[in-house]
Amino acid sequence: MFQLVREPIDIRKITDGIQSPEDGAVLVFEGVVRNNAKGKAVRFLEYDAYEPMALKKLEEIGFLARREFEIRDMAIVHRLGHMEIGECSTVIVVASAHRGPAFDACRFAINKIKEIVPIWKKEFYEDGEVWIEGAP
Amino acid sequence: MSLHILFFASLADISGMRETYLDAAGFTDVQSVFEKFVKDFPALAAYRASILSAVNSEFARPESPVHDGDEIAFFPPVSGG
Numbered sequence: 623m624f625q626l627v628r629e630p631i632d633i634r635k636i637t638d639g640i641q642s643p644e645d646g647a648v649l650v651f652e653g654v655v656r657n658n659a660k661g662k663a664v665r666f667l668e669y670d671a672y673e674p675m676a677l678k679k680l681e682e683i684g685f686l687a688r689r690e691f692e693i694r695d696m697a698i699v700h701r702l703g704h705m706e707i708g709e710c711s712t713v714i715v716v717a718s719a720h721r722g723p724a725f726d727a728c729r730f731a732i733n734k735i736k737e738i739v740p741i742w743k744k745e746f747y748e749d750g751e752v753w754i755e756g757a758p
Numbered sequence: 759m760s761l762h763i764l765f766f767a768s769l770a771d772i773s774g775m776r777e778t779y780l781d782a783a784g785f786t787d788v789q790s791v792f793e794k795f796v797k798d799f800p801a802l803a804a805y806r807a808s809i810l811s812a813v814n815s816e817f818a819r820p821e822s823p824v825h826d827g828d829e830i831a832f833f834p835p836v837s838g839g
Contacts, residue, residue, distance in 0.1 A: 669838065670767055672812070672815075676838075678815055711838075712838070738817075741837070742766060742834065742837050743838065753771070757838075
């Protein structure tokens with residue numbers, strides 16, 4: 623399951639949808655909105671995307687992860703639009719028989735999201751706003 | 759027919775638009791399209807080294823060919839997650 627949404631992400635719905643009796647590990651990664659960046663206080667974020675391509679790239683990451691690691695399934699949901707501090711912007715769920723490949727596949731997926739998925743965040747500060755370009 | 763051009767994030771701010779259409783005549787590759795917009799919006803020149811592009815939702819290179827009807831997107835390095 624790969625989705626771009628504009629409302630809060632329902633994590634339980636994703637894990638319920640993905641989990642199967644043969645799984646021994648269901649791993650959930652949440653990317654959340656932090657209240658600071660490079661020493662500056664962040665008030666809130668807005669995410670923009672080239673949606674058709676972003677969805678295609680999320681699906682591609684899932685395909686690559688299943689090919690590369692011994693996992694059974696993966697789901698990625700990325701939220702777009704306005705998000706407050708502490709809200710969840712990204713959820714990756716990995717289901718597999720064993721924990722090791724699930725952790726590896728999850729790390730692979732979040733790193734790939736920050737490399738090849740056309741989504742951008744704009745940070746809003748007390749004194750202005752900046753589009754973030756590139757991910758650390 | 760024409761080229762459908764998309765701009766995202768800071769590039770949309772600089773150009774003042776998220777999309778436009780361009781007569782395909784005279785444009786052979788992604789670079790030629792980008793340079794047309796650098797002429798229109800000189801501030802885009804600062805992005806020459808870092809800009810990413812896509813043709814029909816797949817990553818492209820400056821020398822990637824463009825054809826009538828293509829959707830061509832220009833955007834800065836991504837920052838999702």
